Amino acid sequence: MQKNPPKAYKNAGFLRGKDARPVRILSEFLEPLSRFKYFDVKDTVVFFGSARIRSRQESTAKLRKIKAEMRKSKRPSRALLASMDAAERAVEMSSYYEDAVELARILTKWSRSLKDKGRFVVCSGGGPGIMEAANRGAMLAKGRSLGLGISLPMEQYPNKYITAELNLEFHYFFMRKYWFMYLGKALIAFPGGFGTMDELMELLTLLQTGKIRKKMTVILYGRSFWNTVVNLHALCDMGMISKDDFDLFSFADTPKEAFELLKKGLTKNYLDPDPDEL
Secondary structure (H helix, E strand, O other), rough: OOOOOHHHHHHHHHHHHHHHHHHHHHHHHHHHHHHHHHHOOEEEEEOOOOOOOHHHHHHHHHHHHHHHHHHHHHOHHHHHHHHHHHHHHHHHHHHHHHHHHHHHHHHHHHHOOOOOOOOOOEEEEOOOOOHHHHHHHHHHOOOOEEEEEOOOOOOOOOOOOHHHHHEEEEEOOOHHHHHHHEEEEEEEEEEOHHHHHHHHHHHHHHHHOOOOOOOOEEEEEOOOHHHHHOOOOHHHHHHOHHHHHHHHHEEEEEEHHHHHHHHHHHHHHOOOOOOHHH
16 A cells, blocks of 8 residues: 655655745745744844954953963964954954943843833844844843844854744845844944845845835944945945935944934834824
8 A cells, every 4th residue: 555645845855945945935934923923022123243253251261362372482473473463353342242232231121111022122143243242131131032043054053142932043044134124123233244234235225215114223333343344425425325325324332322322213213103104
């Protein structure tokens, strides 16, 4: 007697193949949607930033180790000298990690004081660095936080501070971005590389073109960093963007400054909206 063939939705070979790509894409829309509804996550505040920025404790420990190697070496190699420079730079950049922790902490403390507990939940990309810092800050405030991870060729595991039931992993970058944008009511972009630039610029483009109609508070954290790596004023001078586009975002240099901008924007746009906009 022949066995019954597998049902299509249990056929792993089919589901992993190219013909089932639409099914996989739809799954990355419906499964998170179902989860967020079940766990009452109404909206989020998204933290972007580099996975390479580490805590002050971790960065200082690495610098201390390299300094010990330098003391033992009579003639330090170029590689060791380069490592020393990189470690010193990492300690300097670690201030952004600590600031992200503090910002997420005070933001979560504030959001937990609201009557509706499902509002303005901290959301990160789920990995290390600034993402870890954001989830860590939310945990310190005894709040929930999301981690929207992505499968990458290099190993990257979700950080330990994400709320377990809100820890997701995506295959498709565009579906992950969708959930960043769809739930997000505000975004803070800390220093980062290609990934951070990609996510930030896509959001600004969607706001600029009106594809995102909701009000969003966008903060570039670290004025000196962003003015160094992206010359937005040059884009304006050359006619590539308009002066009005600078209204799409603000700068902040301290957790307190960033929080006040977030609180003001979120309160005005979502907690006490203009009756004419309802």
